[in-house]
Amino acid sequence: MSAVLSILMLAAVALVIGAVALWRKTGELKRPLLMVFLAVIAVLNIAIWTVPDASGDAPLDKVSGQ
Template identity: 60%
Template sequence: MNIALSITVLAAIALLLGAFVLWRRGGHQKQAFLMVILALIAMANVAIWTVPDAEGTAPLDKLEQVDDPPA
């Protein structure tokens, strides 16, 4: 799961950089805007999995606890 989240963050950064380049070239304004929206959605998904709740545990931590069998 850590690899998937890392790839998602890298993809979001690439989308933001690509949107900036596309916007600076002057054309395809709509596509650049949609790339920014997609990057924000990807980052929100990563935040949902990694930001701890009021109890101090993140959903990713709960998922890893389920994967580990009791000793």
């Protein structure tokens, strides 16, 4: 599961870099904003899996059995 979250984080970074490059190259705004929005959703999903709750247990720990 850690590998999946790592790949998701790399994809989010790549989306932001690609959005900036697309915006600079074409001046278009809609597709780059959608790419940034998708990156934000990916980072929020990572946070949901890794941030501990009030009891101190992260959902990732429950799935991994740690």
